[in-house]
Amino acid sequence: MAALENFIKVISSLGSEALAVAPERCVQVRNKNARCLRCAEVCAAGAISYDGEDVLIDGDACIGCGTCATACPTCALEAMHPTDAELSDALAERASAGGDVVVACARALRRAHRAAERKAEEASGLLRRVSVDFDVSDVLQVVCLGRIDESFYAECAARGVSQVTLACDGCETCTYHRGGELARKVAASAHELLDAHGYELAAEFASPLPCSVYEKGTAARALGYDPSKRATIVTLREMTAQVARDSAVEALDPVSGEEAPEPRYAKVGPNGTLPQFVPLRRNRVMNSLHHVGEPVRALVTTRLWGQVDVDVDQCSSCAMCAMFCPTGALARRDDAEGNITLEHRPYRCVQCRLCEDICMTGALSVGDMVSLEDFERGRVQEIPLPPRAWTPNRPDSIFTKMNALVGGSNNSYF
Template sequence: MAALENFISVISSLDSEALRVVPERCVQVRHKGAKCLRCAEVCAAGAISYDGEDVIIDGEECIGCGTCATACPTCALEAVHPADAELSAALAERVAAGDEIVVACARALSRARRRAEEAAEAASGLLRRAPVDFDASRILQVVCLGRLDESFYAECAARGVSAVTLAGDSCETCKYHRGGKLAREAADSAGALLDAHGCEFERSFVSPLPPRCYEGGAAAGALDFDPAKRATIATLREMTAAAAKEAAADALALGAEKEEEPEARYVKVSEDGTLPQFVPVRRNRVMNSLRRVGEPVRDEVTCRLWGQVSIDTDACTSCRMCATFCPTGAITRFQDEDGAIGVDHRPYRCVQCRLCEDICMTGALSVSDAVSLDDFEHGRVHHIPMDPPAWTPNKPDSIFTKMNQVIGGEHNSFF
């Protein structure tokens, strides 16, 4: 794996008009032993890849689809085009207007537009391409359906929406097919959460764009739209390109005045000996939406967002490194006045990044994707006591004491 400073520089290169990067949240940045490569595994455009030794990022290949942001458990990557707040606002407008919720990817919109133009051309007999008027009030546009995470579906349900139509264009044959696969995984995960809360919520993947997304008219024919309309809209891909050009022009105009960005630094350890912790805003949105949906009707739920940590106290060495590096505070240290030590586990904060599992030197810790809804809904805290370590780190004789404990017996004479 690349050195820490190199990885911070590499991942920061993705920061753009279409993607915001928060390096200190990345588990690879927090600990080099992390095995998480979810962004590389799902990157629809191949802008993020892993060659077996290093993570390779090509910012020029990034299309701003947001699939990496959906896959990232710690929200180290955040989609900007559209941002979560923009998507939420658009959803609220559609719900207020009483529209059915339809989300379409750029490829589906582009393909539907071409088909409409061909039909219009055939109907008119003219050798020209007629633009098509998509009703913007009926379509939420994203570059790829993989942009949609559980928070979107949960908010839909919280706003009283019972069904969402997801319009793609043969995801299996799409160049960015990884995004389509992730879209289904996120939809299924959201479905499990909503079902566990007694909410019936339908997610329909269709191809091509549903006919109701076009304006109707006598000349609509088999495609149910009016080819005589002359209004034009740009697909999200075209809007992205335009935004990128504007951003580039602004950057060139302000280049002489722009201050040089500071070099990437290591994530600093706080006074209590742990790295900075945070709870992603997206996580809070999911929880708030689920509370509005209703009380749980099941004891347990399995999804990709939450995790349940188990610790084999017999194998545990009480190093509590899991608490030191946990990004969200799902695992924290405690030390009572009587000297008792251990960790507190909060399943409702676990993002299933599995960093604790990856760095545990004795394999004493494991993470399950099945979570108790009682723990989840009521903020249960699991108090896990541990045996005090037989040696004290950072003392003058700490190495001697530890090695003496490990080797022991007749080999003590070596020390």
């Protein structure tokens, strides 16, 4: 329990102006047997790591890039710089202006800025460097391209965008290369979803920033740079790193006069399940795909939704999977005759695989290939479960259940 308390405290300490944290959504918090470590696997700055026993979080190292939020299946981590809403507003403004959409990371912007200065210096003929800036008002700026998830591409398609350029400065050589690796996986995942709906969205990674985004000028015409523009480039990485650093210090400072809040655990509700929710990001993907059009394929392989399969011959009908499911993709239903049915809603499954991890008999598995018809129509799959080998609330219920689990030959102690 101490390890879990420590995990809740450290993950909560990440909350800042750059990153919002909802510990109760984390599958590691919901059940200690969860194996999900996606945030640690992709953290671009190495702020989240796993030492073989505990998840470790270094708030000072966090740059607020949002890569962990893209990887988190339950949205326990959400990027705040920019937020999904801010990114959506910026996309809407750019799409309404027509043309392609360009997203650039902070490193690419800094490289483009240095290149513009060199060109301006060459054009001016001066021996000293000239402090210059350029207008990138049409560029959607993020700390790292790992911030961009499938909902962004789906919204691009819904708004009629046909080309998205993602500008980086060579992800393979970048300190935060894991963000770039995830960005490419997400782009491929989004392409699969949109292709299954008959929409062609070209997502191209470019290095450095494409020349087409600059306004035409005279000082560095090769870059389309206008030296009369004095727009300032905000160094997002440095700014968000400082915000996260300050917030972490404030949250962990023992002399701040405020005690750290005690860890709070999710409580079982009246229906016998832990609190459930559907991440808004997944809803945005679904809404955008509805605007794109009807699917043209029956099946799609995706990292966003899952298909649950149950081997009823192995299932013990404990329904723990339904109790811990974070989104309500799995629900248990009992009828008057005592029959148990497991309801599966693929459109709610976020492929966190918590149900797979906690299944004591190994009867349950989660696949990444889903039916688009089930997904689009919101269909519910009903899986009849075998009758229980034990009856709850009887004096011998615990013994009978444990005896069945360990394979004993006796079914009662009477």
